[in-house]
Amino acid sequence: MVVTVLQVVWLVSSIGLIILVLFHSPKGDGLGALGGQAQMFTSTKSAETALNRATWLLTILFMGITVILSAGWLGDATAELPVDAFPVEDVAPAPAADTIPSGLEAPTTSGETSE
Structure with missing residues (x-):
């Protein structure tokens, strides 16, 4: 819950x-270029100061x-999810090596080709 709130604030x-x-x-125009927006401040300089403070904040x-969030100080965000949150679909197993048709080669794990 805390992680979700922090993620929303972060976004x-x-x-x-x-x-x-x-x-x-x-x-140095800043908010002064927006026309009436800068008139709520006493001057353009105070508008820039407020803009700089808000940006730094x-x-x-x-x-x-x-x-x-990146340090993981609040715990694992996925630990709060139920086990069935990400269902795994049934996947057919890979064919056995002896069922590969003749003329085709099984892939090698070392990256070398057999010639």
Whole structure:
């Protein structure tokens, strides 16, 4: 349950981080280029400051959750699944070596061909 919640937060933070990075402008325009969006702040500089803080916050959140999920500190995520979660289909066994038709060779495991 905790792993699932962290995965959802991780996904939302990654999407938010992508959006915030796209809002940044290389010329310093940033949110000012969106027209009325920057008017909710007192100036363009405060809009850029808020954008930078939000970007850093999401970056730290994303990286932290990435480390936690990849390190496996919360246990194996598949351990919570029931045994029948992934049913195995019946697979026919491979034919025995003596049932291979003449003229065909059985594959070798060493990668060498018999000539």
